[in-house]
Amino acid sequence: MTRLKGMTWSHPRGFDPMVACAAIWAEKTGVQIDWEKRSLQDFESFPVEELARAYDLIVIDHPHVGQITDEGCLAALDVPGREAERAALAAGSVGASYPSYFWRGHQWAFPIDAATQVLAWRPDLIDAPPTTWAAVIDLARQGRVLLPLRPPHSLMCLYTLAGNIGAPCTVEGDTLINPATGAEVWDMLRELAALVDPACAGWDPIAVFEEMARPGSQIACAPLIYGYVNYAIPGFRPNLIRFADMPVAGGKGPVGSALGGTGIAVSAFSAAKEAAINFAYWIASGEVQRGPFAAAGGQPGHAAAWEDAAVNAATSDFYRATRATLEGAWLRPRHNGYMALQEAASQRITAGLAAGEPAAPVIDEINRLFRESF
Secondary structure (H helix, E strand, O other): OOOEEEEOOOHHHHHHHHHHHHHHHHHHHHOEEEEEEOOOOHHHHHOOHHHHHHOOOOEHHHHHHHHHHHOOOOOOOOOOEEEEEEEEHHHHEOOOOHHHEEEEEEOOEEEOOOOOEEEEEOOOOOOOOOOOOHHHHHHHHOOOOOOEEEEEEHHHHHHHHHHHOOOOOOOOOOOOOOOOHHHHHHHHHHHHHOOOOOOHHHHHHHHHHHHHHHHOOOOOEEEEOOOOHHHHHOOOOOOOOOEEEEOEEEOOOOOOOOOEEEEEEEEOOOOHHHHHHHHHHHOHHHHHHHHHHEEEEEEOHHHHHOOOOHHHHHOHHHHHHHHHHHOOOOOHHHHHHHHHHHHHHHHHHHHHHHHOHHHHHHHHHHHHHHOOOO
């Protein structure tokens, strides 16, 4: 029996569907896959090359692709003879999820989880989700809003607001963010950061959801947060959290949110590359994403699942309610050097917000870090 090792991230959404699908795959093909997990913080920052030397299959996020390609540690998935399957995966892309793993002429991963910053709300505390930034600020003044600002989420919020007011950040050139745009979105973010619990500076989305969902919590909304479908499943936590499109600050609707999600990749060092690639094609397919992957608590990366009536019914309409934001999401820079920039810029923003700094020094520093990242 062929035995493979896989690495994913430590959350029911990241781990459970991989284990459930691996069990079906083993029965189907005789290929066993042992999945291991690491913390979300580790997942975002751990060197992929080290993982590629230890595992056959790795779950990655797309901003790593420039670095990974230069390091030569992943196997390209665009193998000859499987063009029709790839066309079906591309056609099933939710927003830019599929092309986000395409770099320098090759497909390095297939999306298995689609996410972007959306709005989370408690239906038992408010009648409807706020749809505008002004309405969010009103709720925040009542002490009913949280915002994850632990790096890298502080930078993701800046990206999302810039994209939403119609001036998205650039992915190349001298400046990441135009200074005038930077000043405008900094003021918006600083105003909200001053109204939420200071603990938000150390909280990621999971910490915010846990606080929102606990018994007695009066937090009604998190306006910019990566969607986590598990919290929309009745019974997952004491209080149900529903999701909606991001609140709008500009005039173009729910556009510009910083795309997240994950993809399945295969190690270039694997001794069983073909077996690993076969699994990647299978688990990313519409049928699996809509079926066993979603049923095991995964947050699928394929439109077949996002459009499925049963999948939506089981998750308080999570997918239908946030689809427009996914389709209008913005793709981050992905060049080799970007990951270090993301970490440093996020730290600078989180510190600047905590200190209530003016925009200019923070935006100047982010743009300097961006130039140096090349």
